[in-house]
Amino acid sequence: MPEGDVVWRTASRLHAALAGRPLLEADLRWPDLATADLRGRTVLEVVSAGKHVLARLSGPGGASAGPGALTLHSHLRMEGSWHLHATGERWRTARAAHAVRAVLVAPGWTAVGHRLGMLDLVPTAEERTLVGHLGPDVLGPGWGRGGARAAAANLDADPARPVGEALLDQRVLAGVGTFFMAEALFVLGVTPWTPVGALPDGGSDRLVALLHRMLAACRTTPFQATTGDTRPGHRQWVHARSGRPCRRCGTTVRVAMVGTAPQERTAFYCPACQRGPAPTDDGRPQRPLGAAGRGQVARPSISS
Numbered sequence: 001m002p003e004g005d006v007v008w009r010t011a012s013r014l015h016a017a018l019a020g021r022p023l024l025e026a027d028l029r030w031p032d033l034a035t036a037d038l039r040g041r042t043v044l045e046v047v048s049a050g051k052h053v054l055a056r057l058s059g060p061g062g063a064s065a066g067p068g069a070l071t072l073h074s075h076l077r078m079e080g081s082w083h084l085h086a087t088g089e090r091w092r093t094a095r096a097a098h099a100v101r102a103v104l105v106a107p108g109w110t111a112v113g114h115r116l117g118m119l120d121l122v123p124t125a126e127e128r129t130l131v132g133h134l135g136p137d138v139l140g141p142g143w144g145r146g147g148a149r150a151a152a153a154n155l156d157a158d159p160a161r162p163v164g165e166a167l168l169d170q171r172v173l174a175g176v177g178t179f180f181m182a183e184a185l186f187v188l189g190v191t192p193w194t195p196v197g198a199l200p201d202g203g204s205d206r207l208v209a210l211l212h213r214m215l216a217a218c219r220t221t222p223f224q225a226t227t228g229d230t231r232p233g234h235r236q237w238v239h240a241r242s243g244r245p246c247r248r249c250g251t252t253v254r255v256a257m258v259g260t261a262p263q264e265r266t267a268f269y270c271p272a273c274q275r276g277p278a279p280t281d282d283g284r285p286q287r288p289l290g291a292a293g294r295g296q297v298a299r300p301s302i303s304s
């Protein structure tokens with residue numbers, strides 16, 4: 001699933017291509033939105049908020065915000081993506097036409113949204129109905145102006161909660177998914193099942209600062225790398241590496257679920273490098289990800 005860095009980059013590219021330009025055509029292939037007429041509205045800006053993309057549009061026929069301004073909100077969910085094509089040229093893409101959910105045509109560039117997980121059109125003044133539940137955005141403009149402290153305070157508000165579960169809760173902080181959760185907790189040396197209140201020195205402040213550094217470093221690269229080694233196959237410490245040897249100690253990296261149903265998500269970890277509670281390990285070897293069926297993911301019977 002795309003995480004905050006990918007969504008930030010997506011919004012940034014859409015902004016560079018569309019901001020300041022009027023929409024010549026807009027085709028929203030989504031229930032309730034198919035009849036929306038956005039022609040003539042100017043794209044004012046495209047920004048990310050956690051894993052959400054907000055394209056802010058002027059009022060009808062206008063070039064600035066004000067009454068009638070609208071926000072086109074999208075969420076990439078598991079496999080959504082936005083792509084840019086030169087306006088008027090044939091889309092050179094292998095992606096299926098039936099998966100197109102939105103087409104925004106502007107002079108110069110056409111943005112095409114594929115397999116979007118959410119698409120909404122709301123008055124810009126009512127954006128909060130869509131993203132108001134989000135905690136501080138790890139890559140948002142407010143991060144350095146109190147956002148980081150607020151995110152740490154949100155974590156600390158529930159000291160008994162497993163830290164991996166808390167980091168994936170977008171109400172606590174926005175933008176972190178299973179990749180950065182696993183990687184940051186490896187670097188910090190604690191398992192995803194460690195209670196927030198038992199984090200090592202520096203606690204949640206240190207953890208949110210680490211996450212910000214990781215996401216910020218990845219937002220301008222076309223791939224996610226947390227090890228400092230950008231070669232394919234060497235970019236992450238533990239994420240998606242179950243069954244393979246830990247890069248630091250050689251112990252087999254494991255995967256189990258974190259969170260409570262139906263919100264459970266996979267968490268990868270090294271049982272030797274990361275201290276703290278972990279699901280009971282039955283000692284069976286875990287095959288590398290992709291080779292294993294779902295039944296091989298250990299259930300979260302937490303022990304310490």
Ligand SMILES: [Zn+2]
Nearest residue numbers: 246249270273
């Ligand atoms: Zn290790």
